[in-house]
Amino acid sequence: MNWNDHLPALLLAIPLFGAFVAPVASPFGRTTRNALLASFSFLTLLVSLFLLRHTLTNGIAVYVMGGESFDLTLPLGMKLPVRIIMEVDAFSAFMAVCGSIASFAGALFSMNYMEKFTGLGRFVSLYFLLTVGMLGMMITGDMFNFFVFLEISSIASIGLIAFWRDRPEAVEASIKYMLISQVSSMVFLIAAGALYGKYNVLNMAAMGALIKPGTLEKLALVFLVGTLAMKCGAFPLHMWLPDAYAEAPSGVSCLLVAVSQASLYGLMRVCFSLYGVNLGGAFIPWAMIVMGLSSMFFGVAMAVVQHDIKRLIGYHSVSQVGYMLLGLGVGMLVLTDARGMAEYGFTAIKGGIFHIFNYTMYKALLFLAAGAVYYTTGKRDLNELGGLARRMPFTTGMFVIAAAAISGLPPFNGFVSKLLIYESAFAVHPALTVVALVTSVLTLASFVKVFQTAFLGPERSAFATVREVPTAMLFGMGVLTLAVLVATLFPSWTLSYLVEPAARALVDQAGYVGAVMGGGL
Amino acid sequence: MNPLSVVVRTVCDLFAWFMIVFGVNVLLHGYVTPGGGFQGGAIIATFTAFLLVAYGGKRVAARVNNKLFDLFEEIGLIVFFILAFLGFPITFFFNFMARPLAESASGILPGVGTVALMSAAVGLEVTGALSLIILTMHKGIRMFKVEPLEQETGHER
Amino acid sequence: MIANAPFLLVGLLFLGGMIAIFMEKNLVKIAIAISVIGSSVNLFLVALGYRNGGTVPIHYMAGENTVMVLPTPQAMTLTAIVIALATTALLLSLIMLVYRHYGTLDIDEIRRLRG
Numbered sequence: 077m078n079w080n081d082h083l084p085a086l087l088l089a090i091p092l093f094g095a096f097v098a099p100v101a102s103p104f105g106r107t108t109r110n111a112l113l114a115s116f117s118f119l120t121l122l123v124s125l126f127l128l129r130h131t132l133t134n135g136i137a138v139y140v141m142g143g144e145s146f147d148l149t150l151p152l153g154m155k156l157p158v159r160i161i162m163e164v165d166a167f168s169a170f171m172a173v174c175g176s177i178a179s180f181a182g183a184l185f186s187m188n189y190m191e192k193f194t195g196l197g198r199f200v201s202l203y204f205l206l207t208v209g210m211l212g213m214m215i216t217g218d219m220f221n222f223f224v225f226l227e228i229s230s231i232a233s234i235g236l237i238a239f240w241r242d243r244p245e246a247v248e249a250s251i252k253y254m255l256i257s258q259v260s261s262m263v264f265l266i267a268a269g270a271l272y273g274k275y276n277v278l279n280m281a282a283m284g285a286l287i288k289p290g291t292l293e294k295l296a297l298v299f300l301v302g303t304l305a306m307k308c309g310a311f312p313l314h315m316w317l318p319d320a321y322a323e324a325p326s327g328v329s330c331l332l333v334a335v336s337q338a339s340l341y342g343l344m345r346v347c348f349s350l351y352g353v354n355l356g357g358a359f360i361p362w363a364m365i366v367m368g369l370s371s372m373f374f375g376v377a378m379a380v381v382q383h384d385i386k387r388l389i390g391y392h393s394v395s396q397v398g399y400m401l402l403g404l405g406v407g408m409l410v411l412t413d414a415r416g417m418a419e420y421g422f423t424a425i426k427g428g429i430f431h432i433f434n435y436t437m438y439k440a441l442l443f444l445a446a447g448a449v450y451y452t453t454g455k456r457d458l459n460e461l462g463g464l465a466r467r468m469p470f471t472t473g474m475f476v477i478a479a480a481a482i483s484g485l486p487p488f489n490g491f492v493s494k495l496l497i498y499e500s501a502f503a504v505h506p507a508l509t510v511v512a513l514v515t516s517v518l519t520l521a522s523f524v525k526v527f528q529t530a531f532l533g534p535e536r537s538a539f540a541t542v543r544e545v546p547t548a549m550l551f552g553m554g555v556l557t558l559a560v561l562v563a564t565l566f567p568s569w570t571l572s573y574l575v576e577p578a579a580r581a582l583v584d585q586a587g588y589v590g591a592v593m594g595g596g597l
Numbered sequence: 598m599n600p601l602s603v604v605v606r607t608v609c610d611l612f613a614w615f616m617i618v619f620g621v622n623v624l625l626h627g628y629v630t631p632g633g634g635f636q637g638g639a640i641i642a643t644f645t646a647f648l649l650v651a652y653g654g655k656r657v658a659a660r661v662n663n664k665l666f667d668l669f670e671e672i673g674l675i676v677f678f679i680l681a682f683l684g685f686p687i688t689f690f691f692n693f694m695a696r697p698l699a700e701s702a703s704g705i706l707p708g709v710g711t712v713a714l715m716s717a718a719v720g721l722e723v724t725g726a727l728s729l730i731i732l733t734m735h736k737g738i739r740m741f742k743v744e745p746l747e748q749e750t751g752h753e754r
Numbered sequence: 755m756i757a758n759a760p761f762l763l764v765g766l767l768f769l770g771g772m773i774a775i776f777m778e779k780n781l782v783k784i785a786i787a788i789s790v791i792g793s794s795v796n797l798f799l800v801a802l803g804y805r806n807g808g809t810v811p812i813h814y815m816a817g818e819n820t821v822m823v824l825p826t827p828q829a830m831t832l833t834a835i836v837i838a839l840a841t842t843a844l845l846l847s848l849i850m851l852v853y854r855h856y857g858t859l860d861i862d863e864i865r866r867l868r869g
Contacts, residue, residue: 082685082688082689085688085689089678089681089682089689092678093678096671096674096675096678097675099667099670099671100671100675139688139689140688141688141689141690142684142688142689142690142691142692143688143691144687144688144691145687145688146687146688220830220833224833224837227837227841231837231840231841231844234841234844234848235844238848238851241851242855244852244855244856244866245866245867247848247851247852247855248852248856248864248865248866248867249867250848251781251845251848251849251852251864252867254841254844254845254848255775255784255788258788258791258792258841258845259772259775259788259791262791262792262795265795265799265834266768266795266798269795269798269799269802269827269830272802272826272827272830273802278826319867322867323867629812635832635835635836730843733847734843734846734847734850737847737850737851738850
């Protein structure tokens with residue numbers, strides 16, 4: 077039995093087993109529970125790295141759940157695929173690695189951060205369920221399975237956001253998120269059901285082969301784009317994002333960042349691989365570009381005036397999602413135009429995908445650093461913090477690295493991906509680049525404010541007993557810093573070995589369809 | 598909540614166990630009739646709801662142990678996962694007990710295979726989970742002071 | 755026209771649920787409206803699968819009739835019902851916690867997170 081073939085199933089089975097075993101193992105004490113959390117997250121990270129290596133060398137990996145053989149998608153010469161099929165190409169594996177790194181860092185951080193709470197067996201269970209939902213969204217090849225994993229991650233995140241149950245703001249944030257998330261999921265299910273009713277397949281690759289332009293497809297596309305853009309936190313429906321990210325415990329915020337990237341992955345799958353050449357004109361790409369621009373601008377404009385440190389970082393999340401939508405929207409605009417694609421479209425898609433990796437790493441690191449500050453001082457308001465750099469040197473250093481990366485300062489990785497997006501957006505219209513540059517400047521301004529207020533300056537008397545955070549939390553933050561530094565010091569290696577195969581796999585609709593439809597008896 | 602009148606309590610005594618039997622029937626025959634794990638589990642969980650309504654929160658909390666439903670839930674989940682994992686050398690979730698249609702429907706384990714067993718495991722899990730939900734939500738009402746609740750102490754407001 | 759009646763009903767229920775979510779002030783009524791929307795989507799999925807003159811999609815219960823309704827939407831609906839159950843349970847528990855903290859269920863007054 078070749079382990080490489082079963083990697084997609086193992087990627088889901090390991091955290092799922094962790095989720096099921098956690099309520100059984102947690103009465104045995106704190107050490108057992110922490111060991112379970114750390115070891116299963118690490119195993120998930122290892123499996124996702126192996127999966128990335130397998131996909132980069134062997135092409136698209138297909139896995140049929142419950143079939144006679146792991147790649148028997150069309151048994152007995154049937155014309156449409158049977159059973160739930162996982163389809164992992166280079167883009168999916170890339171995102172799975174991003175998500176697993178964020179999950180591992182959050183798990184290490186939560187080992188010490190949550191120690192004063194009760195009900196931690198259920199916390200570990202919900203954390204693993206959120207990981208399963210996120211990874212399932214990233215590797216599945218089936219529309220309804222995507223909906224099921226979307227709902228699993230949304231239910232788990234509702235439970236985790238409200239975990240500080242005696243703080244009223246957390247419960248309010250969770251209810252706000254739940255109301256809007258439920259309605260969006262129902263809309264997604266209507267779209268998936270409508271497409272099923274017309275084509276009689278649920279598999280994304282088979283639907284991509286059969287789909288023809290028409291009214292029902294346009295309506296379904298609008299519903300799908302609307303739902304998935306809501307889950308990422310794009311402009312018109314972003315109200316839940318700062319509240320939810322701020323009120324969740326910090327290890328959970330770190331994972332929620334990766335979960336919203338999984339919805340962005342779904343949006344890209346729907347637009348590039350499901351619809352592809354049948355996208356029907358330039359309306360949806362322009363809609364995405366406009367949503368991206370407004371998210372960028374409104375996100376950063378609201379962020380500059382915040383004085384709660386986690387809420388500020390949450391508003392920056394909204395603006396960074398705008399960058400990704402801008403880059404991928406520009407790439408989608410020239411999907412059918414070969415010359416435009418070669419000139420600036422492919423660069424835009426590479427910029428967008430690289431920005432996804434960078435954003436997950438530095439945003440998770442920012443949330444963990446803010447959580448570390450809250451853990452030691454007990455305060456989140458910038459008006460009450462000050463002078464922490466001498467007491468917490470490691471946290472300060474990692475916060476500086478993350479803040480420089482998010483503002484797009486050279487030589488950090490944020491600068492590389494933003495430069496790719498600026499270049500390609502300029503070729504479409506110069507005004508897009510102007511908005512993006514203004515946003516970058518305002519981002520830098522707000523992070524200079526945060527760094528100066530929280531870390532520099534004279535030490536306050538209330539913080540005389542503050543020490544550095546425990547080692548496990550530092551190790552969790554260190555994992556993310558390592559990822560940021562790898563992308564900073566070796567940008568061309570990262571671009572050509574990780575991002576370019578992912579971008580090529582994303583625009584290649586024929587390859588995605590052929591991996592499933594050609595795999596029969 | 599206070600216990601309801603003696604009529605309701607007598608009807609509860611007569612019908613509660615019948616509901617469990619009916620629920621188990623729906624659960625086990627899920628592979629041929631409309632029914633199966635979730636539906637059967639939900640019917641069995643209405644046993645807990647019925648007890649709660651008829652006898653009132655104080656007596657139910659004194660006699661019913663939450664650990665039983667916890668155990669149901671955990672056993673159901675772990676059995677489900679083990680059954681999925683047993684198909685592993687071929688694929689995850691492979692139905693290694695299935696027989697083709699022509700020679701099935703004989704013996705104790707029908708040719709459906711792991712689907713029926715997984716359905717039973719899911720039903721056990723759903724029973725435990727739904728009963729826990731009902732009992733915990735009732736305890737959270739805090740209107741009748743059934744028992745004191747712990748205060749969460751993680752942080753300052 | 756008569757064959758489209760389930761789908762018209764789906765549209766009406768969905769519209770009613772959405773209007774209720776926007777106009778209602780009480781949180782419990784909003785939770786009920788979400789449940790109505792869930793029911794309308796389930797009805798849509800089940801009504802999709804009907805074929806004219808079709809019967810139960812189980813081999814040995816079908817009889818001589820060879821046209822069966824589609825079983826896949828029934829599986830999809832079952833999954834959607836279970837998911838809606840889990841979400842309703844969570845939503846109602848959170849509403850109880852909100853009442854305990856804020857003392858009111860009016861959605862205009864639950865606004866401590868602002869700006």
